[in-house]
Amino acid sequence: MTWTGGLGIVGHGVSQPSPSRTRPDLCAEQGHPGCVYNTALDRTWCLCGQVQYDGDQAVPHISCCGGPLVEYLNPDGTYSPASSTNPGRYFLHLDRS
Numbered sequence: 001m002t003w004t005g006g007l008g009i010v011g012h013g014v015s016q017p018s019p020s021r022t023r024p025d026l027c028a029e030q031g032h033p034g035c036v037y038n039t040a041l042d043r044t045w046c047l048c049g050q051v052q053y054d055g056d057q058a059v060p061h062i063s064c065c066g067g068p069l070v071e072y073l074n075p076d077g078t079y080s081p082a083s084s085t086n087p088g089r090y091f092l093h094l095d096r097s
């Protein structure tokens with residue numbers, strides 16, 4: 001069923017820039033740390049995907065919460081690493097430790 005009229009709620013974040021973005025292009029500089037653990041395969045991938053590790057080798061929060069592989073949206077629409085002047089770092093994973 002498709003309903004196109006009405007309230008203007010057609011999706012989440014479509015017209016808003018993402019509050020954060022990851023930087024797989026910086027992965028090599030960081031030594032390809034584990035970022036994504038696949039429980040089914042019991043392997044961990046780095047952010048850019050070039051390197052895999054056996055088991056759960058994910059570095060906690062390497063690609064979120066102010067880690068070196070994530071940037072956050074500034075009020076002016078640009079992205080930069082998390083900093084004290086960029087509150088985006090507090091939006092994600094506050095329920096994780």
Ligand SMILES: [Zn+2]
Pocket residue numbers: 027028031032033046047048049050051
């Ligand atoms: Zn990598």
Ligand SMILES: [Zn+2]
Pocket residue numbers: 060061064065092093096
């Ligand atoms: Zn996190």
